[in-house]
Amino acid sequence: MSVIEMNHLTKQYGKSRGIKNINLSVEEGEIFGFIGPNGAGKSTAIRTLLGLIYPTSGSAAIFGRNCTEHPEIRKELGYLPSEVFYYDNMKVIDLLKYSASFYKKDCTKRIRELAEIMDLDLKKKIDDLSFGNKKKVGIVQGLLHEPKLIILDEPTSGLDPLMQQKFFDLLREENRKGATVFFSSHILSEVQKMCSRVAFIKEGEIIKLEKMSTLQENNYKRINIEGVSTISKEAFDISGVSRLEVNGTAASFIFKGNINTIMQRLSETELRNISIEEPDLEEIFMHYYVKED
Numbered sequence: 001m002s003v004i005e006m007n008h009l010t011k012q013y014g015k016s017r018g019i020k021n022i023n024l025s026v027e028e029g030e031i032f033g034f035i036g037p038n039g040a041g042k043s044t045a046i047r048t049l050l051g052l053i054y055p056t057s058g059s060a061a062i063f064g065r066n067c068t069e070h071p072e073i074r075k076e077l078g079y080l081p082s083e084v085f086y087y088d089n090m091k092v093i094d095l096l097k098y099s100a101s102f103y104k105k106d107c108t109k110r111i112r113e114l115a116e117i118m119d120l121d122l123k124k125k126i127d128d129l130s131f132g133n134k135k136k137v138g139i140v141q142g143l144l145h146e147p148k149l150i151i152l153d154e155p156t157s158g159l160d161p162l163m164q165q166k167f168f169d170l171l172r173e174e175n176r177k178g179a180t181v182f183f184s185s186h187i188l189s190e191v192q193k194m195c196s197r198v199a200f201i202k203e204g205e206i207i208k209l210e211k212m213s214t215l216q217e218n219n220y221k222r223i224n225i226e227g228v229s230t231i232s233k234e235a236f237d238i239s240g241v242s243r244l245e246v247n248g249t250a251a252s253f254i255f256k257g258n259i260n261t262i263m264q265r266l267s268e269t270e271l272r273n274i275s276i277e278e279p280d281l282e283e284i285f286m287h288y289y290v291k292e293d
């Protein structure tokens with residue numbers, strides 16, 4: 001049985017598009033990534049799945065049950081919304097104890113462990129916390145009852161790189177202990193690092209579902225170089241290179257494929273400078289997925 005199931009899930013906000021005909025299933029034990037640019041429909045899909053908003057058509061199930069008809073399922077999962085709102089006057093520990101009171105188990109020890117891992121001061125007032133620290137409160141809140149399913153909507157926004165790393169280690173640990181993880185992101189590299197499978201969502205529709213192994217073969221990089229002398233366009237007009245722009249001694253392009261191939265080609269040009277970046281998702285969508293479909 002799939003842990004998450006979306007069948008022809010559609011949500012229309014009046015005349016505007018939310019999500020269209022999403023079919024997706026996540027199996028037990030997976031770390032599943034849900035990736036798409038801003039406004040693609042990630043939050044809408046997650047909120048419809050959780051029964052927080054009604055679908056226009058189609059259905060969704062968690063552990064084989066529909067969340068709208070069986071709201072008690074929510075106790076079996078941990079959910080981190082993309083934006084967290086709190087009663088600012090409360091202390092972190094009081095808020096977390098309050099959240100824990102919804103579950104039939106003592107979560108005190110786990111709250112302290114999670115706070116230590118995430119470097120969160122439990123004695124502080126919510127009001128005094130930065131955006132990133134509020135996010136950590138949400139993370140602890142989502143994990144304190146050791147749920148079998150963890151659903152996270154853009155969990156890393158607001159966390160610094162070190163904290164992101166700790167958070168991902170924590171998720172991997174929960175996954176090793178048996179939890180299924182489903183998280184949305186607009187950053188390809190973090191999904192590549194973490195997930196067994198990934199669904200790409202664009203303008204409300206799933207446009208691609210890929211295994212991690214395939215994603216790793218498709219290693220997208222944006223490469224900018226500055227040569228000592230004029231760069232010839234032909235030098236980089238090779239398989240895997242796209243959006244090649246050459247302007248005198250400067251060149252820029254996107255590379256998809258085995259990184260050693262391009263490194264070899266780069267070594268044949270005398271360079272003054274180089275930067276290798278993660279291309280943004282829009283760029284990848286525009287120049288690969290649209291073409292391939």
Ligand SMILES: Nc1ncnc2c1ncn2[C@@H]1O[C@H](COP(=O)(O)OP(=O)(O)OP(=O)(O)O)[C@@H](O)[C@H]1O
Nearest residue numbers: 013016017018036037038039040041042043044045
């Ligand atoms: N309550 C609403 N009323 C009307 N339109 C909405 C509502 N919520 C979302 N939308 C629209 O639905 C589409 C999908 O939005 P959604 O928030 O699900 O995207 P997202 O992928 O989570 O993006 P982001 O990363 O920016 O949060 C967008 O076009 C958005 O404007």
